[in-house]
Amino acid sequence: MMTSKWKQSTAALALAAAAVMGAAGCGSEPADAETMAESATETAMAEPATVRETWDVTMAVYEDTCPTDKHEARQEWLAQILQGVRETREAMNADTAAGPGFYTKAYVLIDDVEEKADRRGQGRLYEIRDMLLEDVKDLNRWIEKHPTS
Template identity: 35%
Template sequence: MTKGWGREAVGVLLAAVVVVTAAGCGGSADAETKPTAAATKKPGKPVKARWDDTMEWWATHDIGCLDGSAVAEDEEGCAIRVQDYVDDVRKIRGAMNADPDVPKGFYSGAYVIIDRLEKFAGTPAGEGDTEGWLSARPLIWMEGQALSEWIEAHPLR
């Protein structure tokens, strides 16, 4: 008896699948389909161009915090500048991760540099840790310079 009930249940389920599938196929064949987000996404700026833009901005907005020439004048402001710089490097890493036109492993050298920068940026206790950020600043700055040299040596486009 159980055998017969099992076949009927399978038959009912199969019929339900056919009905759902047929209902999902409705609509006009001429209906306009929307392009997927990937198809409409514009290609982003190349990583080198993004980095150049970032460095150009920092050249005029750093106020001496990253290179250490004016840290004593505004320690708290400089600590915030260092955090902003680290955030900009993180954005560049995101652009590297999202770059569809690179061969596998192309950015691995840059990732090593960014990982070291992240390690130094991870030493301060948090946003309110002015002393920690200022202590880490020379190492963060050094790694930022190394990243700049790496990007210049590997322009890709």
């Protein structure tokens, strides 16, 4: 049970960090370290993120057009989206309100994203970005049509 709480707190902390980093975005002033730490701590102490909250962070990264001509920036952007997809699966696994089989189609879409990414390798995600992003759009459409509490 302790491991589960730690995992939830870690996931919440990571979610908070991603949200704060995403809030800084391109061209805006980054938040100071103290504000970021306070926000992350508050989020970590809160309830585990819902599927919707987790997915909203992923979509905020998706909608961020920061990747420039630099290959590393584009790779990192795709890696962040992939991490968000994986965290969304974890949130789905933790959703006790959803009945058995509710997330079956979403899991198939997530499996497809992960399989493509794993086959290509983390350092070469940009080569298959169109396929990955199409799957992310499909998952987004599914999540939009199947809201959970």
